[in-house]
C-alpha cells in the first residue's frame with residue numbers, strides 16, 4: 001500500500017482510492033466539523049470528512065419547530081465562547097442573530113463554517129464498516145474503501161434512534177421522524193418519554209391547541225441536578241410554565257410504559273402498574289437514541305453503561321488511532337452530550353494526532369486552553385463545583 005501524504009482531493013465521489021489519509025473523520029455534524037476545524041488549526045492537512053448525508057444532516061432533519069435549548073450569545077468578545085460555538089472565534093449568536101436556532105438554521109451555520117475553512121467533505125457517502133489491519137484503517141463506504149492512519153468517529157446519535165424498547169413501540173412515531181409538529185394528524189397525543197424531546201413535543205402539540213399526555217419512568221422535571229445532561233434545561237422549564245402547556249399537557253412521572261397495542265383506530269397504552277390510556281392518535285416515542293457508537297462497538301472496549309471506554313486522549317483503549325468525538329464521550333461520571341461540553345475535547349484529539357505526525361502543538365494547546373476548548377483535567381468539571 002502506497003502512502004500518499006498529499007492533501008486529498010475531496011469534494012467529488014471518486015470511489016475506492018489507494019490514498020492514505022492521516023485522518024478520516026466520520027460525520028459532518030457539530031462534532032465532525034468542530035474537530036476538523038481543530039485539525040486545521042493545529043496544522044493537520046491530509047484529512048477527509050465523510051458523511052452519509054450533507055453537512056449538518058441531523059440538524060437539518062429536526063422537526064421544523066424544534067429549537068436549540070442552549071442559548072447563543074456573542075460573548076466571545078469577553079473571552080466566553082458562545083455556548084453553541086464549535087470553534088475558536090466562532091459565535092452562532094453573532095453570525096445568525098438568533099438565540100435559540102432551529103436545526104435547519106444550525107445546519108446552515110455548519111455549512112458556512114465548512115465553506116469558510118474550506119473543509120474537505122465528501123458527502124452522500126455512507127460508512128458501512130471500519131476495520132484495522134496492517135496498522136491501517138480500512139473504511140468501507142457505499143462508494144468504495146478509504147484508508148487512513150487515524151479515524152475520528154463523529155457520527156452522532158440522532159440518526160440512531162432508540163426503537164423497540166417495549167411491545168408495540170414500532171407502532172409509535174419517533175420524534176426523529178417528525179418533520180413538523182404543526183402537520184401531525186390527530187389531537188390527543190400519548191408521548192412516551194418526558195426528557196427534552198418529550199417536553200419539546202408536548203410543548204408544540206400544546207401550542208397547536210392539542211392535548212398531550214406525557215409518560216416517563218422517572219421524574220425529569222423534578223430532577224435536582226444542575227447538570228443539563230441530567231435535568232431539564234431552563235428553556236424547557238420556561239416553556240412548561242406557558243399557559244397553553246399547563247392547560248393542554250398532563251404529566252405522568254414515574255410511569256413506565258409496558259406496551260402499546262392498536263385496535264382499529266384506537267391506540268391503547270398500558271403502563272407497568274396496569275393503567276390503560278387510549279387515543280385515536282398515533283403515540284409519539286420520545287425515548288431518545290441508541291447512538292452511533294454501537295456501530296463501532298467492535299473497535300472499543302465497553303464501559304458498564306455500554307458507552308465506549310476511552311483513554312485520556314479520547315482514543316480507543318484497544319485500537320490505537322481510533323478516536324471518538326461528540327455526545328457519546330464519557331469519562332467516569334462526566335457526560336459530554338451538549339456541544340459546549342464535547343467541544344472541550346476537540347483540542348485533545350487534534351493535538352494527539354498532530355503530535356503523532358511530529359507537528360508542533362504548544363501554541364495550539366495554549367490557544368485552545370484559553371478558550372476552554374482543551375479540557376485535560378476532568379477532576380474539577382462536576383456541575384456543582386462552584387469554584388471551577
Ligand SMILES: Cc1cc2nc3c(=O)[nH]c(=O)nc-3n(C[C@H](O)[C@H](O)[C@H](O)COP(=O)(O)OP(=O)(O)OC[C@H]3O[C@@H](n4cnc5c(N)ncnc54)[C@H](O)[C@@H]3O)c2cc1C
Pocket residue numbers: 026027028029030031032050051052053054055056057058059066067068069070084125126127128154155156157158159196197200292325326327337338339340
Ligand atoms: C431535540 C434536540 C435538541 C438538542 N438541543 C441541543 C442544544 O440546545 N444544545 C446542544 O449543545 N445540544 C443539543 N442537542 C444535542 C446535539 O444536537 C447533539 O449533541 C449534536 O447534534 C451531536 O453532534 P454530532 O456531530 O455528534 O452528531 P450529528 O449532528 O448527528 O452528526 C453526525 C453526522 O454523521 C453522519 N453519519 C452518521 N452515520 C454515518 C455513517 N455511517 N457514515 C457516514 N456518515 C454518518 C450524519 O449524516 C450526520 O451528519 C439536541 C439534540 C436534540 C435531538
